[in-house]
Amino acid sequence: MNKDQLCRMLEHDQGLSCSVCKKESKKHWTNSDGLENDLTKVGDVEPEDSRGYDEYKERGSNPFSETAPLSLSYYPYNCSSVYKCGSCHAVILIYLETGGHGARYQARWAQSGLEITP
Numbered sequence: 001m002n003k004d005q006l007c008r009m010l011e012h013d014q015g016l017s018c019s020v021c022k023k024e025s026k027k028h029w030t031n032s033d034g035l036e037n038d039l040t041k042v043g044d045v046e047p048e049d050s051r052g053y054d055e056y057k058e059r060g061s062n063p064f065s066e067t068a069p070l071s072l073s074y075y076p077y078n079c080s081s082v083y084k085c086g087s088c089h090a091v092i093l094i095y096l097e098t099g100g101h102g103a104r105y106q107a108r109w110a111q112s113g114l115e116i117t118p
């Protein structure tokens with residue numbers, strides 16, 4: 001799923017909170033709380049030019065903040081899958097974090113209005 005396809009999906013997002021996906025608590029990367037089991041996977045992020053484990057830090061942006069762009073060629077977006085909430089149609093990105101102590105899934109709500117870079 002490339003930038004344009006993702007952009008189109010974000011247009012269907014409804015509301016600022018949701019009792020199913022709890023997107024309001026996932027404006028930045030955080031524990032997925034098992035969403036990878038509850039939501040429908042619609043595809044994988046297709047980066048235009050994958051940068052491996054490089055993180056997007058241009059213009060001083062913190063890749064783990066609420067306002068960080070969806071920088072698809074950079075970590076961890078370049079290894080994320082795209083999930084959709086059946087209730088509010090929000091797009092939630094999920095990846096498997098393998099650093100540190102054991103693997104765990106991390107999730108971020110791909111909020112419409114965020115900058116997306118290919």
Ligand SMILES: [Zn+2]
Nearest residue numbers: 018021085088
């Ligand atoms: Zn939802």
